[in-house]
Amino acid sequence: MLLRPFIALSLLLTSSKALWPLPQHLSTGTTPLRLSPNFQIHLSGVYHPPADLVAAVERTYNYLRTDKLQALVPDRGASSLGAIQNANTLSSLTLSLTPASGKVKSISEEAIADVETRAEGYTLTVLADGSTAVLIANSTLGLFRGLTTFGQLWYELSGYTYTLTAPISITDAPAYPYRGLMLDTARSFFPLADIKRTLDAMSWVKMNTFHWHVVDSQSFPLVVPGFEALSEKGAYNPASVYTPKDVQDVVAYAAARGIDVIAEIDTPGHTSVISKAFPEHIACPEATPWSLYANEPPAGQLRLASPSTISFTADLISAAASMFPSKFFSTGGDEINANCYAKDASTQNDLSSQGKSFEQALDTFTQATHASVHAAGKRVVVWEEMVLAHNVTLRNDTAVMVWISSANVAAVAQKGFKIIHAASDYFYLDCGHGGWVGDNVNGNSWCDPFKTWQKSYSFDPAAGLTETQKGLVLGGQHLLWTEQSNPSNLDSIVWPRAASSAELFWFGPGGDVSKALPRLHDVAYRFIQRGVRAIALQPEWCALRAGACDLFA
């Protein structure tokens, strides 16, 4: 058989390393290297390593053994078999922890520290002769990020775990401290196994924040101590709840993987379900036609002008906030429906008797709920309306999620608040799946079209901001609202697409989608090997031929 052109090409392309997110500084060579069958990971200078670091090392071993990710080239690496067989072997990786202070903290402790204080950087060196591989960080969280990178350096062929690009030298740290994923567990309930699988997948691409939109108008699955009636009457069924033990489980699972869990109790809107247990606190509960009272069914909002409702909500938020160790807690604040309150006699009476405008009442309500968050030692997260649509006083350290449009980022920055990018025009995973209102034959997704990975990857976190304002950006996240999702399509809607923001906010903006795509195919194929149902971004023919399915190829 003739030596066909694609074979030469395949040798070249095998060097497209499956790193995601791309490290800040990466140098590679052209020497094959493979892992020794006796490959080991050593900890250096940590005499009592935290259990979660030891566990992370164990997971790294497992991934190295079970990933079996073949190079995405037409021959899947076969033409390199001889070179791999003759390659030097790497027998160990040494982890070296050089903490700034003497005390060694666990990954879990570091993962839940204030997002602006974490150290996630590391350096990783793998020499071509196999003599040395060293991972250095000044935090266990940094070591964990480096382990994640190390696990992505290798392909598999005929039982060999190899790279063709030694020596490898990486110096890495995130461009933005906040790299998140939001999951809505109120429209649809997701069992713990789904959440944990999602946390694992997030950690593989160095995401560090799970924004848990745990309750909403449709259901209240969170069992909050002292407020058990909310989930007893408001969960979809008795089994579809997250108990305090479940929450501890999720929080611990996440933290051990470098992920902080920010919980949200959205207020005062998106609270219809509270009427099941506490009807006295909800205006316009399940009022019809719903479209007059809410952006989606069922209608219902907290009676924000009622002193007893304010007290109830503040207590609820205190209780819920205390379930989560994160330094952030979200009180929501999106999509407040004015008509619901206008038609609620109780609210109108309260406003009238207090001589307050709606905005004044909202401010009073907000001060009370935010005081609960602050009293728990946390910073508040709100949706953009609390800054742009209303006139409430917010503490300077409040983080604002901009969701309606990326065009609103500058306005939030002008007010001086910290910004978390969550714009529907870039990061909403649910867009494009058609209108879900039952009787709307020609209904499209409100945020059509579908947001491709290319779209979110191309986002500029600093667009429209002054040099000073750029410092307000904490990072950003993909978001999954679950009107049309359940465990059946959780993985397939999220992965590998959400990895695009993971790289954007780790490596920084400006990446080239053409160059990124081969690595993102690797992400998808690796995720499948690890049990996450990532979808195909292109036909496999394209995945095996970098660039061949570009428009301008």
Place this chain on the structure above:
Amino acid sequence: MLLRPFIALSLLLTSSKALWPLPQHLSTGTTPLRLSPNFQIHLSGVYHPPADLVAAVERTYNYLRTDKLQALVPDRGASSLGAIQNANTLSSLTLSLTPASGKVKSISEEAIADVETRAEGYTLTVLADGSTAVLIANSTLGLFRGLTTFGQLWYELSGYTYTLTAPISITDAPAYPYRGLMLDTARSFFPLADIKRTLDAMSWVKMNTFHWHVVDSQSFPLVVPGFEALSEKGAYNPASVYTPKDVQDVVAYAAARGIDVIAEIDTPGHTSVISKAFPEHIACPEATPWSLYANEPPAGQLRLASPSTISFTADLISAAASMFPSKFFSTGGDEINANCYAKDASTQNDLSSQGKSFEQALDTFTQATHASVHAAGKRVVVWEEMVLAHNVTLRNDTAVMVWISSANVAAVAQKGFKIIHAASDYFYLDCGHGGWVGDNVNGNSWCDPFKTWQKSYSFDPAAGLTETQKGLVLGGQHLLWTEQSNPSNLDSIVWPRAASSAELFWFGPGGDVSKALPRLHDVAYRFIQRGVRAIALQPEWCALRAGACDLFA
């Protein structure tokens, strides 16, 4: 606690039976009835029942035992528990076969008969006192359809399998003989388990045709006897193939579930991969930039003017057609790229030496390939271009799939061919998931927007047709092209959405989406119980409250 309004509502809505597709004639009562713990299914008057009928009865037992589908109402049926406990019990269902001729055929034999000759009708009667349940059909295929319906009559609560709507009387038969689903296994490969699970799901909603777009330009997974080099060189990998034994397995599995498997070898376009094994037969193989030579990469088409290529193709189609017992076989015919041939010196030489125009050559090519299909005792299926864009002679019994636009149906009807609705503007499951070309940051799906179930459900198969032309419509199908699908999202892209065309072509057009939705929720929930990863069409809050999430609720 007060008797809240929704409880009265729930009693009412529990009677929304989970039947899908809706039977032609259905009458129900208001008497609770439950299955006896010793419930049995008897065959009457069939002394040697076909094995596939016996197996279908066994599957029905299993579903009745394992579905455990709770009524989709807020209390999941709990308010009816007393009525269910006190209900009469049904101890048996009797199947009565009254064949038109004396000979009893198996479901499998009947399922693969010419689509215009099959008998799928049945009557089903369940008396309220539990004394009698009878399923009558004059074909085993009809009995199978009736068993499928019987399996949908029941909800589960506290260990009881019950209905609240006895007596039930159903007389049923399909409006259209062809109700299909197309799967492309060339852009992405799907293991047999995925195909079989899909066939099961199809049978649950009485679909009867699996259109297997088995090969395409990207890969050739079909192992064709005498043409093994095609899959050896053209499959994505040696494991990603369908052997003749696999095909027999799929065909038998489908037929036992009332499903005919129509295979397609798309010609002369969509054949790039043939160049891997037979480069002499392919024009412009993998030519770049691909967009000049094909609608998607890789480019490559059969050299349709070459006598040796015509002979090769006719033989390939003979060999492939003989692998499938269906009375239909598709030779494709879509998206022929003129520029590919214009730039192919070999094709231009052939045309020139034969003194033929391109269209004349295409006609010669088509006569040869169609003769192979006819020689195998089958009718040809083609895509619409073979009728509307080209000038080839087709036998009268050719079935034409209209895919580009439903607006083209009338033009096909004017030419007098049989029509299978497959329009991208109603039935393409892949639309709306964004552009997949690698470097196209703002690319949208070419057939945006997403086709909702409501959209396909609202399709009128007779739109624009005269009374006479209406008789040309065989039915229609949903289609999944797999540029952006793999096993990870097969179920979630297809189900429950594709069930909308299953009902459309069984019950007939004109259905009300508002009335259909509660039953379609039942479909999704039942599919999940049976291991098919159907997605949520709405938040569960809506699924439990029929009509509450309509726009005009």
